[in-house]
Amino acid sequence: MTDDVRDPRPVLRLEGIVKTFPGVRALDGVALSVLAGEVHALMGENGAGKSTLMKVLGGLHQPDEGTIYIAERPVKMTSPMHAKAEGVVFIHQELSLADELTVAENIFLGALPRKSLGRVDWARLYGDTDRILSRLNVGFDAKTRVGDLSIANQQMVEIARALTVDPRAVIFDEPTASLTDAEKVVLFEVIADLQARGVGVIYISHRMEEIFRITDRITVLRDGQYRGTLNTAETNEEEVTQLMIGRSLDLSRNASHHELGEIALEVRGLSCGKLFHDVDFHVRRGEVLGFYGLVGAGRTEIAETLFGLREPSAGEILLNGESVRIASPQDAIARGISLVPEDRKGQGLVLGMNCRDNMTLPQVGALRSGPFVSGGAEVEIFDKYHKKLDIRTPGWRQTVGNLSGGNQQKIVIGKWLSMHPEVLIVDEPTRGIDVGSKSEIHNLIRDLAAQGYAVIVISSEMPEVLHVSDRIVAMFSGQVMRTFTSEEVTEDSLIQAISGIEPGRAA
Amino acid sequence: MADMTRERIGGLLARQGILIAFVAFMIVFALANPRFIAVDNILGVVRSTAILGVIALGVTFVVIGGNLDLSVGSMMSFSTIVVLDLHDKIGPALAIPAMFALTLGLGAFIGFLVGYLKLNSLIVTLGMLSAIHGLTLTWSGGKNMDIADKEGTWFSVFGQGSVLGLPVPILIFALLAVVLSLLLSRTPFGRKVYAVGGNGTAAVFSGIPRARVVFLTYLVSSGCVAVAGLLQASRSLGSQNTVGQGLELEVLAAVILGGASLLGGSGTVFKTVIGVLILGFIQNGLLLMGLAFYVQYVVTWVIIVLAVWLDVAAKRGRLLSPIA
Numbered sequence: 001m002t003d004d005v006r007d008p009r010p011v012l013r014l015e016g017i018v019k020t021f022p023g024v025r026a027l028d029g030v031a032l033s034v035l036a037g038e039v040h041a042l043m044g045e046n047g048a049g050k051s052t053l054m055k056v057l058g059g060l061h062q063p064d065e066g067t068i069y070i071a072e073r074p075v076k077m078t079s080p081m082h083a084k085a086e087g088v089v090f091i092h093q094e095l096s097l098a099d100e101l102t103v104a105e106n107i108f109l110g111a112l113p114r115k116s117l118g119r120v121d122w123a124r125l126y127g128d129t130d131r132i133l134s135r136l137n138v139g140f141d142a143k144t145r146v147g148d149l150s151i152a153n154q155q156m157v158e159i160a161r162a163l164t165v166d167p168r169a170v171i172f173d174e175p176t177a178s179l180t181d182a183e184k185v186v187l188f189e190v191i192a193d194l195q196a197r198g199v200g201v202i203y204i205s206h207r208m209e210e211i212f213r214i215t216d217r218i219t220v221l222r223d224g225q226y227r228g229t230l231n232t233a234e235t236n237e238e239e240v241t242q243l244m245i246g247r248s249l250d251l252s253r254n255a256s257h258h259e260l261g262e263i264a265l266e267v268r269g270l271s272c273g274k275l276f277h278d279v280d281f282h283v284r285r286g287e288v289l290g291f292y293g294l295v296g297a298g299r300t301e302i303a304e305t306l307f308g309l310r311e312p313s314a315g316e317i318l319l320n321g322e323s324v325r326i327a328s329p330q331d332a333i334a335r336g337i338s339l340v341p342e343d344r345k346g347q348g349l350v351l352g353m354n355c356r357d358n359m360t361l362p363q364v365g366a367l368r369s370g371p372f373v374s375g376g377a378e379v380e381i382f383d384k385y386h387k388k389l390d391i392r393t394p395g396w397r398q399t400v401g402n403l404s405g406g407n408q409q410k411i412v413i414g415k416w417l418s419m420h421p422e423v424l425i426v427d428e429p430t431r432g433i434d435v436g437s438k439s440e441i442h443n444l445i446r447d448l449a450a451q452g453y454a455v456i457v458i459s460s461e462m463p464e465v466l467h468v469s470d471r472i473v474a475m476f477s478g479q480v481m482r483t484f485t486s487e488e489v490t491e492d493s494l495i496q497a498i499s500g501i502e503p504g505r506a507a
Numbered sequence: 508m509a510d511m512t513r514e515r516i517g518g519l520l521a522r523q524g525i526l527i528a529f530v531a532f533m534i535v536f537a538l539a540n541p542r543f544i545a546v547d548n549i550l551g552v553v554r555s556t557a558i559l560g561v562i563a564l565g566v567t568f569v570v571i572g573g574n575l576d577l578s579v580g581s582m583m584s585f586s587t588i589v590v591l592d593l594h595d596k597i598g599p600a601l602a603i604p605a606m607f608a609l610t611l612g613l614g615a616f617i618g619f620l621v622g623y624l625k626l627n628s629l630i631v632t633l634g635m636l637s638a639i640h641g642l643t644l645t646w647s648g649g650k651n652m653d654i655a656d657k658e659g660t661w662f663s664v665f666g667q668g669s670v671l672g673l674p675v676p677i678l679i680f681a682l683l684a685v686v687l688s689l690l691l692s693r694t695p696f697g698r699k700v701y702a703v704g705g706n707g708t709a710a711v712f713s714g715i716p717r718a719r720v721v722f723l724t725y726l727v728s729s730g731c732v733a734v735a736g737l738l739q740a741s742r743s744l745g746s747q748n749t750v751g752q753g754l755e756l757e758v759l760a761a762v763i764l765g766g767a768s769l770l771g772g773s774g775t776v777f778k779t780v781i782g783v784l785i786l787g788f789i790q791n792g793l794l795l796m797g798l799a800f801y802v803q804y805v806v807t808w809v810i811i812v813l814a815v816w817l818d819v820a821a822k823r824g825r826l827l828s829p830i831a
Contacts, residue, residue, distance in 0.1 A: 309711075329714040339712065347712045350705035352772050361702055361713040365695040372693040415713070 009072060011036045011200035012057075012088065012169045017066035019052055026052040027063070028224045034169055034200035039191060041211045041232070042204045044221035044244055045404070045434030050204055053221070054171060058090055059083045070168065087168030091158050091175055099147030104129035106146050107161045132160045136190055152183035159190055169200040176210060177432070188214050206434055208237045220244055245436035260470075261285030263321070264454035265306075265337075265423045270315030275301040276478040279315070283423065283454045288445060290469030291458040293498045298478040299458045300342055303425045307339040308332040319422065333362055336422030340412050342431065342458070348412040349400050356382040356396035359415045385414030389444065406437020413444065424448060425456040430464060442468050462491060476500040529785050536792040543795055550674070556787035557676035558583075558735045560780065562754065563761045564687050565731025567779040570762050571691070572724040573704035573771025574621055574628035578613075578635035579732050580754030585643045586610045586736025587746045591652040594740075599662040607733045613639060614729020615722070622721035636755065643748050653745035666742025676738050683734065687727070688776035700724060704771025753804070760807050761786045763814040786810065 012034040019027040027049045034040045044050050055061045057068060059077035067074050070086045077083050083090075097106050104125050105112070113121040113128070129142035138156050140149060146157060155175060162170055172191070176184050191214060194201055203215055211218060212232060220227040220243040227243045266282040276298030283289040291299045304310045306317065308326040316323055319335055326332050332339070341347035349358050360367060360378045367377045382396045389410040393403055400411060409429065416424060429445065430438040445468050449455050459465045465472055472484045474497035481497040536543045562579050569576045586606050593602035617635055621628045654660060668675040691697035702710040703720045711717050739750060765782030767774025789810070790803045 307712075328716075329711060330716065333714040341712050346706070347708050350702050350709050350772070352705045353701065357698060357701075361698070361710070361715065364698045368695065372689070373695055373698060 009036070010034055010069070011071060011198075012202075013069040013072070014053070014057065015067050015069070017053065017056055017068075018064045019056060019061055020064055026224050027056070029066070030221060030224070030226045032202075032219050032226075033229075034202055036198040036200055037195050038217065039195055039201040039203055039215045041215040041218040042202055042221070043206075043211065043218055043240060044227075045406070045436045048221040048244070048434070049224040050221060051173075052224075054090070054173065054202075054204070057083065057088060057171070084165060087165065088171070089162040089165060089167040089169070090171045090173065091155070091162060092173050097146045097154055097157060099145070101146060102142065103133070103140065103144050103146055103149075103157050103160075104142035106157055107132065107142075107164060109161075111164070128164075129160070132163050135163065135193065136160055137186065150183075152179045152186075155179070155187070156190075159187075167194075167199055169202065170194055171202040171204070173204045174206070174432070175203075176205065176207065184210070206438075208240065211240070212237070241435060244434070258286055258450055260287050261452060264319070265456075266318040266321075267302075267306075268316045268318070270302070270305065270317065271313050272301060272305055272310055273313050274478070275310075276475075277314075279480050281473050281480065281483065283456055285452050285454050286449050287470045288449045288455045288457055288468050290465040290472040291456065291475060292460075292462065292465045292472055292494060293475035295460060296477075297475040297498065299475055300427055303339055303341075303427050303456070303458060306332065306337055306423075306425060308337075333419060336420075338416035338419055338421035338424050340409075340416055340424070340426040340429065342427035344405070344408055344412060344431070349408060351399070351401035353400060354397050355386075355391070355393055355400055355403070355411055358400050358411055359385060359418060362415060362419055381418050382414075385410075385418055388417075389414050390440065404434070404437070406433045406440070409433055409437070409441060410444075413441070417448070421453070423454045423456065425458070427458040428460065429457060430459075430461070438464075462494065466491070466494075474498050529788075532789065532792065536788075536795070540795050543792060548791070548795075550677075552787045552791045553677050553680075553784070554674045555791075556783050557674075557680040558738050559754065559757055559761065559787070560680045560783040561683055561731050561735040561738065562728075563758045563765075563779050563783050564683055564776060565728035566758050566762050567765075567767060567774055567776055568687075568691065568700055568724040568727045569628075570759075570767045570769065571704045571771060571774045572700045572721055573707060574721060574724070575759075575769075576617070576632050576725065576728050577629070577755045577759075578617060578632040578639055579728065579758055580751040580756075581636040581639040581643070582610060582613055582729060582732045583736045583739065583751030583754060584746075584748060585613070585639050585646070586733050587740045587750050588643050588647050588652050588748060590736060590740045591654060591744070591746055592646065594660070594662055595655050599660060603737060606736065607730070610729050610733035610736065611726060614725045614732070617729070618722035618725030621725065622718040625718070640748075647748055649748065651745060651747050657744045660744075663741055663744060666738050666740070676742070679734065679738065683731070684776055684780050687731075690727075691776050696720070696723065701772055704773075706772070756811070757786065757807055760811045760814065763811060763818065766818070768818060769815070 010033045014030065014032040017027050017030045018025070030049065030053055032040075032042065032053070042050055042053070052061065056063050057077065059079045059082050068077055069075065070088070075086055077086070098109070101109070107129055108125060113124040115121045126142040133140070133142060136156055136159065138153060140153055146154060149157065175187060179187060191201055191203070203211070205211060215232050217229055217231055218235065218240060219229045220240060222244060230240065261284055263282045264285050268280055270279045271277040279302060281289065291302070293299050301310060305312050306326065308328045308331045317326060318324070319337075324335060326335065326337070345351060350361070356378050359382050364373055367374050369377075379396060385391070386393070386396070391410045391414065392407050400408060403411070413426070426445065429441050433441065442464070445455055445457060449470070457465065457468055466489065470486055472486070472489055472494065474481045474484065474494055476498050477500060481500070484494065533544075542548055562583065566576050566579060586609070589609055590602050590606040593605055596602070597605065613635070617631060620626045620631045654662070657663075665675055665679070670678060691700065699710070699715050699720045702713065702715055703717050707717050740746060761782040762774065762779050763769065763782070764785055765774060765778035765780070767779065786807070789806065793802055793806060794800060
């Protein structure tokens, strides 16, 4: 690397990359060129081929065609170790740290400095680690146990690990997914620092605001194809979205114009140990009730209580005006409460099962002809929601694990719609889902309300909650701070409410 | 180019390795000893694997449900001893249902511990292997159990009889395989077993009573063990306390060989039957080669390791990989 960080030669160049899997052309002649000292965004819907491309770059997949150039030298990436040796380092969305070890041990895992007789040179280990950590400007030291760190700080440990090899290119995959605003600022400083050292940064994210804040260029993929590379300064969100999904995205506010019905679900003084206390709210038929708050504010726990997964310690749940006790998910389902859980892969789907079987899972016991499951009835249900929700899959036999995030989410939503619930709870409806599917799911939620469903949407994304909700419950630390109507809510008042600042007292 | 071919061959080996190895093995053995593929030898193999096979059918449910059952060998010893003992005491017509009830009781106990109390199935069933052995010895007083009048009882029909020229054990194995295959692949219960083994949390979030499903898989497993105990007792009309010893590993080998993943959620009854037959033919082939029968203990282990290796290799598409 020369001293000139504006080196116009790419540190990394991918050309004509083709990768096919049985039945799918995942990458079809994709190109990507990252200059030294550049932050290069890689964008595209889920399923557009970003992850496959990064797996090719990381040596996990071998491309069928095309070449990878590192510093203009063609390289055949054979393994993740090889990629690392070439100075290509990945900061993954999912962290891969050993909780029980210290920060220093994690950072130098597999390469601990040694003294004679194979003894670990602890002094050097901690010294080296602290030197790297000081560059990152973090608030913990080398001897901290990783399990005691916040997610954001664990991510810093991953980054620190990347810095030990003096990388040519660093790939960030959705790095801000679980970071607070303050933590993001630190991350962006780290990225700027890498940039100043002439490292090429690939930044993968769905968040436009960040893309426009920190990147120099944007490469867009759609359906495994290269759609173009834009200079960030010369483009805007609309143009990028157009390239990604072939149309523009609407995120305006969207209160119901139809008449609301009776109260479907009401909760009075509901408490569950330390998780949440004295919660009151109600939701009417035809209404979308948003729950907004920080992670840990108790929103998911309320949903789980309503779905019979947790036992409330106090309070009352009324369904259609009648007080009910919900002891299990079976109870909840029988009473018409459905939950689309926040962790799609962990809680929503059996990834190894096919689309149809996943969709009919809650009612498989009822879909019988004689002692057997009626395959015909199942396919009928699948076909109905396949069409209705526009799920993109070759057919019901497709394993759910092979679908994109948006389509997986639609399978989960279809699963619960097919149960014809009275109340549909959707926890983080678009987490990890690309923009195109996101707006489809938002429209779907609005549609469901228009059809008379009572819908509860829990979300950590303010634009989302503002976009879909008729009313918004703001939660802080297990308590309902305030309930807003869509006319009166403002971003500022919402932020104050979820930060525990009482209305009126704030400036 | 050469690399791609290598990758492809690796992938093919990983996916179909067991079948390829089996076919190669059959050809080599048939060439070395033509008796190997004689009809009576083949029938003999199927017949001798019927007991193992019946148990493997039940264990398939447990494994697909995401658990293990290492107690089946010991449990079969128990049911064999019990039915032989009760045969002379209360007569075969009552002894058989009594043995079934007791064996299902053991299965229910394990199912309660693993399903409702959510205890680790490896620990629970390994412990039960030992505990049931103790129970068997207590029942028998440590003595071998024999039916007094071996000539005069109709009880021998299950293990020794034949219908239309086919041995009854084979018929029972085949019938049970069909019934359990339908249960697993076509009924709501079967679907729930796959869901619970594939992703237990998602199953719970879909309103499936995970604990009950796991409980029932152990009931199926112990029911199959009871059938196997009946076949064993009826065939020999007398037994040692350790007749089922070591069977749990052979059963596990057959189930894994059939392609059920030890992580749960995949496998079929049909594949398990194939696994049982492969194991049976390999053991038979080794005997025909003149190797002592105890060689098969080692071979069983080799087969388990090989099958598990090919299973993970198939998942990652290569035989060797630096990451799991």
